[in-house]
Amino acid sequence: MNSTQFLETLQALNPVLGTSSEGGAFVEHFGNLASELDALESSAVVCPISQLRRIRVSGNDRAKYLHNFCTNNIKELAQGHVCEAFFTDVKAKIIAHGLIAATDECHEIWTLTDDEQPLVNHLNRYIITEGVAIESDADEVSFFALLGPEAPAMLKASGIAEDSNAAAGTCSQSPAATVIHVAWNETPTVLLATHEPQELWNKLLAAGAVPSGQTIFEHQRIREGFPVVGVDVSSDNLAPEANRVAQAISYTKGCYLGQEPIARIDAMGHVNRKLFRCNAVQTADAESPSDLPKITSHSTATADRFPALIMLPVKQSRSDQPIHAVCGDGQVVVIELCK
Structure with a gap:
């Protein structure tokens, strides 16, 4: 080689x-x-x-x-x-x-x-x-x-x-x-x-x-x-x-x-839970990051809006309420689940 x-x-x-x-x-x-x-x-x-x-x-x-x-x-x-x-x-x-x-x-x-x-x-x-x-x-x-x-x-x-x-x-x-x-x-x-x-x-x-x-x-x-x-x-x-x-x-x-x-x-x-594809947007409007679900992987190829993966309860994924989550680097995001 x-x-x-x-x-x-x-x-x-x-x-x-x-x-x-x-x-x-x-x-x-x-x-x-x-x-x-x-x-x-x-x-x-x-x-x-x-x-x-x-x-x-x-x-x-x-x-x-x-x-x-x-x-x-x-x-x-x-x-x-x-x-x-x-x-x-x-x-x-x-x-x-x-x-x-x-x-x-x-x-x-x-x-x-x-x-x-x-x-x-x-x-x-x-x-x-x-x-x-x-x-x-x-x-x-x-x-x-x-x-x-x-x-x-x-x-x-x-x-x-x-x-x-x-x-x-x-x-x-x-x-x-x-x-x-x-x-x-x-x-x-x-x-x-x-x-x-x-x-x-x-x-x-x-x-x-x-x-x-x-x-x-x-x-x-x-x-x-x-x-x-x-x-x-x-x-x-x-x-x-x-x-x-x-x-x-x-x-x-x-x-x-x-x-x-x-x-x-x-x-x-x-x-009861699944790994979901989502798009994430950074936000400062959220509760304590320690209480949020964790993004498992997220792309660093784009800054403002980026694809990510998250493990969520299936019931939560069906909610009409905004879903806040936290990335591994500590940034808080709002996620939109992909269909």
Whole structure:
């Protein structure tokens, strides 16, 4: 992996750096958030992503095994396709969340986390005689996101993927990269894993992508409502509380770890709280911040009005009264829930 040259390339662009919870540095942006945000809306940006991990599940029984330990229907996931899923304990509490891609050689789990090892340990714990091997290769590859309406066209122009016109919910592999196509907030989104970050970066810039950082990636993730475990949801949350039922939970797949509580929730018709997408506006007119619900994630790409995620009681979400909340940095906001 030509990571040293790539880091030098990024440093030459004078990036604004942030620090992850694990102490690692990442690119927040390249000095002009407004232009990066404009490119997200009008063309496409390419973002190096530090908070992505990939777990490879191989062996003849891999589809059956994953099917038994996540919330989506992996047995019906055709080769070259992708689905979203939660991994839960027997009580349906969230252990991990991510995308599962069915490739030629294995199934890959792509998860937004600083530490994928708990999920690796969880899945390995149940292997007895199955023909399954589970390992992370996140230290061996670099991850990128290509976001924006022109993302498919730029991917095609770059020559990185053999099938550059693939639809959302598909994946492909080439010598240059493994590619996952999704659509976040109705915007084409391409996630890439590569052993040659410098080559991939150069090709995407040559195709017209604008260099961007994780601030824009987070902006789009939050607008989509794609949760990060340990930030937006945790082991205290039931999988349906993440509010990704349509995308990540199958009620027809049969038995799996955590299936019974999730089926009971379906029969009841609701959970008591959910993770909601919202737009937030700063305000000084509020009660004590300590009494307010907490924003779990919010975008810093815009200042006056910004997308955010918040865990709220379902009853409160239906109220006609203004909802005040507090961000992690202490600012008080009024939120408007997204439909």
